[in-house]
Amino acid sequence: MPCGRNKNLREEIFMLKDGLRIAAGVGLAAGIVGASSLATAQDKEITLCWAAWDPANALVELSKDFTAATGIGMKYEFVPWPNFADRMLNELNSGGKLCDLMIGDSQWLGGSAENGHYVKLNEFFDKEGISMNDFLPATVYAYSTWPKGTPNYWALPAMGDALGWVYRKDWFTMPELREEFKKQFGRDLTPPTTWKELKEVASFFQGREIDGKTVYGAAIFTERGSEGITMGVTSALYPWGFRYQNPDRPYEMQSYVNSDGAAEALDFYKDLYECCTPPGYTDAYMSANLDAFKSGQVALMMNWFAFFPGLYKDPVVGGDKIGFMVNPAATTEASTLGGQGISVVAYSDKKEEALQYIKWFAQSEVQKKWWSLGGYSCHVAVLLDPNFASTAPFAADFLKAMSGVKDFWQEPAYAELLLAMQKRMHDYIVADEGTAAQALDLLIEDWTETFEDEGKL
Numbered sequence: 001m002p003c004g005r006n007k008n009l010r011e012e013i014f015m016l017k018d019g020l021r022i023a024a025g026v027g028l029a030a031g032i033v034g035a036s037s038l039a040t041a042q043d044k045e046i047t048l049c050w051a052a053w054d055p056a057n058a059l060v061e062l063s064k065d066f067t068a069a070t071g072i073g074m075k076y077e078f079v080p081w082p083n084f085a086d087r088m089l090n091e092l093n094s095g096g097k098l099c100d101l102m103i104g105d106s107q108w109l110g111g112s113a114e115n116g117h118y119v120k121l122n123e124f125f126d127k128e129g130i131s132m133n134d135f136l137p138a139t140v141y142a143y144s145t146w147p148k149g150t151p152n153y154w155a156l157p158a159m160g161d162a163l164g165w166v167y168r169k170d171w172f173t174m175p176e177l178r179e180e181f182k183k184q185f186g187r188d189l190t191p192p193t194t195w196k197e198l199k200e201v202a203s204f205f206q207g208r209e210i211d212g213k214t215v216y217g218a219a220i221f222t223e224r225g226s227e228g229i230t231m232g233v234t235s236a237l238y239p240w241g242f243r244y245q246n247p248d249r250p251y252e253m254q255s256y257v258n259s260d261g262a263a264e265a266l267d268f269y270k271d272l273y274e275c276c277t278p279p280g281y282t283d284a285y286m287s288a289n290l291d292a293f294k295s296g297q298v299a300l301m302m303n304w305f306a307f308f309p310g311l312y313k314d315p316v317v318g319g320d321k322i323g324f325m326v327n328p329a330a331t332t333e334a335s336t337l338g339g340q341g342i343s344v345v346a347y348s349d350k351k352e353e354a355l356q357y358i359k360w361f362a363q364s365e366v367q368k369k370w371w372s373l374g375g376y377s378c379h380v381a382v383l384l385d386p387n388f389a390s391t392a393p394f395a396a397d398f399l400k401a402m403s404g405v406k407d408f409w410q411e412p413a414y415a416e417l418l419l420a421m422q423k424r425m426h427d428y429i430v431a432d433e434g435t436a437a438q439a440l441d442l443l444i445e446d447w448t449e450t451f452e453d454e455g456k457l
Contacts, residue, residue, distance in 0.1 A: 045073035046353045049088055049099035050340075052078035054310055055159055058374040065369070066360050072353050081286070082226070092117040092345070100348040101357060103158050103340045106142050111412035112343070113146040118154045119344040124355055125153060130362050136160070139378035142407050143341030155341025156358055157378035159306070162327070162401035163235045163336040164394070165198075166293060166311055167191055167300045169323035171210060180204075191325045195236060195268060198300065198328050202276035205299035217276030219289040219301040220269075224426040227418055228285035230408065231336055233269050233425050235302060235327050238334035238406045240265035251451050258440035261331065266436035268330075270429045282430050293317060302327075304338045305401065308394045309374045324394040326401045337405035339376065378402075413450050420446035 048063075050056050056078045063074045077098060079087045085105065091098055092112060104112065112118045125132070132140045132153065139157040146154055171177060172189050181189040185200050192198035202217025209215070221232025234242070240261040246252040256262075273281070278297055281288075286303060293301040294317055312318045327335040342361065344354045360366060367379035371391070376398070382388065389396035409417045421443055428439035451457045 044071065044350070044353055045075050046100040046348075046350050046357065047075040047077055047098060048101040048103070048357075049077045049079075049091070050103040051084040052080045053306065055306055055375050058370070062366070062370055062373055062375065063357075065366070066357060069360065070356055072356060095347045097347050097349060099345045100350045100354040101342060102345050103342045104155075105340055106337060106407055107410050107414045107418070109143070109146050109154060109341070110410040110414065113152075113154045114412050116346055119346050119351060119355075121153045121156070121344070121358070122151070124358070128359050128362075130156070130359065134362070134364070134380055135378045136380060136383055136402055138402055138405050139339070142337055142405065143339060143378070146410065148410065155343040156362055157339075158342035158361070159339045160376040160378040160398070160402050161304050161306050161338030161340075162398070162405050163231060163302060163338065164305050164308070164327060164397055164401055165300060165302050165325045166308065167201075167323045167325065168298075168317070168321065170321040171205070171215075171299055172323070174210075191323055192300075192328055193325075195239065195272075195328045195330050199268070199272055199276065202272065202300055206276045211296075213296065215296065216278040216292075216298050217300060218272065219281070219284065219292040219298045220273060220277060221285055221289070221302060222273060222277075222281060222426070222430055223283050223285035223288075224422050224430070225283070226285070227408075227422065228283075229425045229429065230418060230421045231285075231338075232302065233266065233421075233429070234406070234408065235336045236265040236269045236330070237262055238336065239328065239330035239332055240268075241331050244409060251456050253444045253447060257444050257447070258437065262440055263436040265330065266425075266428065266439065270436070273429055305394060305398050306338065306376060308398075309392070312393060324397050326397040333400075334404045334406055335401040337407040339378075411454070413454050416450050417447055420450070 048059075050059070056076070060074075060076060067073055085108075088099070088102065088104065089108065092102070093115075102118070113120075124130070132144065132151075135157045139160055141149060143157040144153045144155045146152060172191070178189045181204055184204065189201070189204075192201050198218070204217070205215055206217040207214060221228040223229055242259070242262045242265065243256040244253065245256055278292060284292075286307070289301050289303050290307060290311075292298045293311070294314060296317065308324060311322060314322075327333075342358065344351055344358065348354055361370075364379055364381035367377040367382050371377040371382050377383065383399050383402070388399060408414065411417060424439045424443045424446070427433040428436060448457060
């Protein structure tokens, strides 16, 4: 295609890239912001960079054991999610020495490997007897390898995460609602296992009055500015069999990105948005969904498993009032990937100490404590323990989700690829422009131009 095609979109993308603070992973602007020291008296200190959210607080607690075992102090640079990617990618691209360890988003992996931001870990893993077989295969593929699927490792799986759902268990068990639902749909009011069932449940609750308050069906992702609507839409696309490319011919997207199943999934997500979300729900992502659920507005909410421990502890909607479920199925079962790996930054002057942290963190006993504190381990000693499902009310669903996760492009040009999808999905679903097939065709055009510019087509 001509280089000048779709010039306006490309100009918009580059303007957005300049000013965008991409929420390129999963999380919330909460927790610790800025640097803090756990062992200021130590002669050696390393700085770990991550997003500011509950799992980061858990990692601070966990890492006290590392300092006790090694004498190496820990400092932290935790940045709120809306600013995290912008701040840390700028740090990497400038060759900065702030971070010795980086828990970076999975989508950064390709660019960070090809641009020399991360230390390749193969030789270190071999020397220290660290086996990738000790981690769930899907997490190794997503968080550690580049090129994808090759035994070239740039990170250790650190924080498993996937998109899941929560629901108002107390509403689902109200006798009068259960009776009415069964009359209307011919089945019991139970947590939905398919997208069709989810829409039925959401439509049933939409506009209903419960405890004197009008409630709505579902809180889903619709945000355009960073990654929100893409993460939401892919949670439907993947169960309908969506693929980014021909598995046998990389970057061949025709009939994959715009397959009939992909168009059907996109239509379904738009229908769910139009029928069953709270009024004015045009720009919602993680925090908006959490607010909607915690304030009692919705029966169902999509969000990342990382938030589920906090939701379960919530004094208003947690405990016996909340239920958890894996992403619903369509033609298959699949979940949108979140989470991150931990890498050694190539510009660090303390690579040896940072590698000691990787070695310590990889131990099975450390991984078990990581899970117990609220982190999401990827280690098979944790996830495949026979008692794992009983360790938390969302544990079994988390394991199921992580066994079938799919991720967005991890290409070095992922930011441009992401912004194009954000625009096309939001224009169709929220702005009601064109058809699903047209949106997907335009997306292929956008992505094709990006890959042509990258010299990959």
